[in-house]
Amino acid sequence: MTTLDTSKISLQLYTVRAALAADLDGTLARLAATGFTLVEPFGLAERAAELAPALRAHGLSAPSAHAGIVGRDLDAVLTAAATTGTTLVVEPHVDPARWTTVEDVAAVAAELNAAAERAADAGVTVGYHNHEFELATTIAGRPALEVFADHLADAVALEVDTYWAVVGGVDVPDLLARLGSRVKAVHLKDGDGTRDTSRQVAWGTGDLDVTAILAAAGGVDLAVLELDDTTGDMLTAVQDSFTNLTKALT
Numbered sequence: 001m002t003t004l005d006t007s008k009i010s011l012q013l014y015t016v017r018a019a020l021a022a023d024l025d026g027t028l029a030r031l032a033a034t035g036f037t038l039v040e041p042f043g044l045a046e047r048a049a050e051l052a053p054a055l056r057a058h059g060l061s062a063p064s065a066h067a068g069i070v071g072r073d074l075d076a077v078l079t080a081a082a083t084t085g086t087t088l089v090v091e092p093h094v095d096p097a098r099w100t101t102v103e104d105v106a107a108v109a110a111e112l113n114a115a116a117e118r119a120a121d122a123g124v125t126v127g128y129h130n131h132e133f134e135l136a137t138t139i140a141g142r143p144a145l146e147v148f149a150d151h152l153a154d155a156v157a158l159e160v161d162t163y164w165a166v167v168g169g170v171d172v173p174d175l176l177a178r179l180g181s182r183v184k185a186v187h188l189k190d191g192d193g194t195r196d197t198s199r200q201v202a203w204g205t206g207d208l209d210v211t212a213i214l215a216a217a218g219g220v221d222l223a224v225l226e227l228d229d230t231t232g233d234m235l236t237a238v239q240d241s242f243t244n245l246t247k248a249l250t
């Protein structure tokens with residue numbers, strides 16, 4: 001089992017999407033100056049060619065990334081992953097309508113299993129990232145995400161978004177324990193635990209029990225900070241999140 005430490009702190013770049021659109025190099029420079037060495041790109045297949053040289057220029061690497069996999073062109077995703085040196089590619093969202101029955105989730109799992117088999121030849125692991133609905137929706141009394149996990153091949157990873165799991169109504173430490181070693185990464189964020197993303201705040205300054213969540217995530221490979229939105233300055237919230245998580249891990 002790995003032990004989570006400061007070398008495994010990453011940032012989901014969706015957090016700073018507006019800043020990146022306005023000034024890619026300047027934003028990446030600020031992230032590097034904050035102390036980040038790892039980032040998690042979004043829309044990898046569409047952005048890899050632009051991102052790869054910029055990341056290298058600022059001493060940043062992207063061990064994980066989000067990219068559409070289910071029903072998408074996997075070859076394009078794998079080409080992008082090779083461009084950025086990414087070894088964990090995570091499907092960020094599958095239509096909530098596909099999470100209501102065992103047959104539904106088994107079909108989604110089958111698509112990811114097939115993708116994972118192909119991706120393995122390229123040295124890439126395929127994963128899935130949750131929102132709240134995969135947990136709020138239950139199948140035979142269990143969160144749909146856990147039923148889904150039962151149908152995944154061993155090679156498929158999970159990236160648990162701890163904030164959306166709280167919104168989905170589950171106890172996150174218990175969820176992480178049940179999912180076990182399949183969880184290779186977590187999204188760490190804070191706020192008031194509601195669907196109102198504008199009420200998210202720097203990690204460690206909101207209402208979530210981040211201490212318990214972090215302790216339960218101690219064996220994952222990556223701790224990915226993220227804010228979907230906030231009412232204050234986003235880059236300041238990112239810097240505060242990094243500082244607070246670094247202190248919590250040292």
